[in-house]
Amino acid sequence: PTRFKPVSWREVEEGCAHIAEKILATNLNVDVIVGILRGGWIPARLLSDYLGVDTMGALEVKFYRGVGETAEKPVITQPLIVNVRDKVVLVVDDVSDTGKTLTVAVNFLMHYGPRKIVTATLYVKPWSMYRPDFYHSETDAWIIFPWDKAETVVELVAKRGLSIEEVSKITGESIDFIR
Numbered sequence: 001p002t003r004f005k006p007v008s009w010r011e012v013e014e015g016c017a018h019i020a021e022k023i024l025a026t027n028l029n030v031d032v033i034v035g036i037l038r039g040g041w042i043p044a045r046l047l048s049d050y051l052g053v054d055t056m057g058a059l060e061v062k063f064y065r066g067v068g069e070t071a072e073k074p075v076i077t078q079p080l081i082v083n084v085r086d087k088v089v090l091v092v093d094d095v096s097d098t099g100k101t102l103t104v105a106v107n108f109l110m111h112y113g114p115r116k117i118v119t120a121t122l123y124v125k126p127w128s129m130y131r132p133d134f135y136h137s138e139t140d141a142w143i144i145f146p147w148d149k150a151e152t153v154v155e156l157v158a159k160r161g162l163s164i165e166e167v168s169k170i171t172g173e174s175i176d177f178i179r
Ligand code: 5GP
Pocket: 036, 039, 040, 074, 093, 094, 095, 096, 097, 098, 099, 100, 101, 102, 141, 142, 143, 144, 145, 148
């Protein structure tokens, strides 16, 4: 059975502050922050606040299964608009699981001539083939973020047949507001 790790808004803020501290302890001067949509956007915005970096961009990476293909691979579905040429770029996602998303995002960004690319995620799974340069902590549980709680609740109710009471125990707080 899947183990879950519900994460509160407070923990999201503390986790991002922890990442910001680590970045500030280096001599990196981040010019641009690129959030990976959708889960990376909120941590990216918090890091923009904590690091005082006001230039942001976004990349959307989605998993897609091509005709006759067995493995799902991530593809860029919304390209980059912000200029990263000769800039120090911080790429942010919520979690690196297989590591495929960050690998694809970093390889894509390389084509735009950045001076340097560094990566950050709130969480990293121990098996990830891509280790972010900065992260808050490691977990092997399925993380429930404040921004994907409703879809997790729907999935647990619809696909696993759990009751709302059982789901509340997993999310660790009231989910009354989710309809
Ligand atoms: P990866 O490409 O590293 O396998 O997966 C990264 C993406 O999968 C993340 O951007 C996130 O959207 C999703 N993901 C992976 N693991 C988790 C998890 O534990 N919880 C949630 N909510 N999303 C996850």
